[in-house]
Amino acid sequence: MTHTPHELNEEFPEQVEKIAELKKSDPHFAKLVDEYHEVNRAVHRAETNVEPVEELTEVDLRKQRAALKDEIWGLISA
Numbered sequence: 168m169t170h171t172p173h174e175l176n177e178e179f180p181e182q183v184e185k186i187a188e189l190k191k192s193d194p195h196f197a198k199l200v201d202e203y204h205e206v207n208r209a210v211h212r213a214e215t216n217v218e219p220v221e222e223l224t225e226v227d228l229r230k231q232r233a234a235l236k237d238e239i240w241g242l243i244s245a
Contacts, residue, residue, distance in 0.1 A: 204234040
């Protein structure tokens with residue numbers, strides 16, 4: 168099993184408890200986290216050539232991951 172970088176617990180180590188609390192109490196936040204994990208895993212599979220994609224597709228996935236991370240951070244830090 169490979170280690171997937173950019174997991175939220177690694178990106179925001181000081182916010183692990185808050186992330187868990189928000190996932191339980193805020194359905195929108197939980198959906199964002201699930202979507203982030205899905206996109207993050209797709210990026211990882213593309214980067215490791217497990218599921219190769221076009222370069223532009225990989226760039227788009229990275230942008231989508233960054234946008235989700237920014238939105239998640241906005242909710243965590245509110």
